[in-house]
Amino acid sequence: MTVELRALNENDAEAFFEGLKLFSDMEPEWYSFAYRPGMSFTELLRIQDDEFHGRNLKPERVPHSMLYAFVDGKIVGRSSIRHKLNDHLMKLGGNIGYAVATPWRNKGIATEILKLSLKYCRDVLKLDRVLVTCDEDNLGSVKTILKNGGVLENKILNEGKQTHTNRYWIKL
Numbered sequence: 617m618t619v620e621l622r623a624l625n626e627n628d629a630e631a632f633f634e635g636l637k638l639f640s641d642m643e644p645e646w647y648s649f650a651y652r653p654g655m656s657f658t659e660l661l662r663i664q665d666d667e668f669h670g671r672n673l674k675p676e677r678v679p680h681s682m683l684y685a686f687v688d689g690k691i692v693g694r695s696s697i698r699h700k701l702n703d704h705l706m707k708l709g710g711n712i713g714y715a716v717a718t719p720w721r722n723k724g725i726a727t728e729i730l731k732l733s734l735k736y737c738r739d740v741l742k743l744d745r746v747l748v749t750c751d752e753d754n755l756g757s758v759k760t761i762l763k764n765g766g767v768l769e770n771k772i773l774n775e776g777k778q779t780h781t782n783r784y785w786i787k788l
């Protein structure tokens with residue numbers, strides 16, 4: 617199976633709205649931070665372009681690339697790549713967040729999405745290391761990070777909970 621990870625373009629409207637249905641069992645942010653019901657695809661592309669260039673950012677947001685994972689022309693996952701770290705991202709959010717649609721899990725897609733995201737961070741964003749975080753009990757994500765060279769720096773207690781967030785660095 618070949619996974620292609622890339623930004624959306626004007627030819628992807630149909631794939632985007634099909635993907636939206638595929639992710640409907642998850643919180644909307646797992647598919648798109650920018651999309652709101654009723655929004656046109658053109659408007660979504662405009663927001664994503666602004667976010668990439670760091671224009672009109674909301675407070676506490678940094679420049680950001682939203683890349684989608686395509687298999688045979690269908691969107692099956694996504695990667696949210698923060699170009700730099702602010703205090704919150706340094707503590708908990710990290711540079712990269714990814715998700716895979718439920719019917720497509722356990723096929724190695726997240727592992728491939730993170731691998732391709734790392735290549736993007738190195739080749740396009742010119743970063744030399746990235747922070748990737750996940751809840752300690754999110755075993756699929758822990759394994760995805762370890763398989764991509766993650767080195768655990770520490771664990772941070774989640775506010776108001778007994779659980780921790782694991783913080784891993786990956787050298788590029």
Ligand SMILES: CC(C)(COP(=O)(O)OP(=O)(O)OC[C@H]1O[C@@H](n2cnc3c(N)ncnc32)[C@H](O)[C@@H]1OP(=O)(O)O)[C@@H](O)C(=O)NCCC(=O)NCCS
Pocket residue numbers: 646713714715716717720721722723724725726727728749750751754755756757759760
């Ligand atoms: C976490 C998530 C991205 C994993 O996606 P995926 O495509 O199923 O992951 P992969 O198929 O690449 O699996 C990677 C490894 O984790 C294992 N794995 C996957 N899901 C698992 C689970 N629920 N429990 C234990 N292990 C799991 C796989 O077996 C594989 O290990 P292996 O190579 O030793 O067999 C997916 O479950 C998801 O989108 N979850 C909701 C969003 C989320 O939590 N994102 C991560 C935020 S940090």
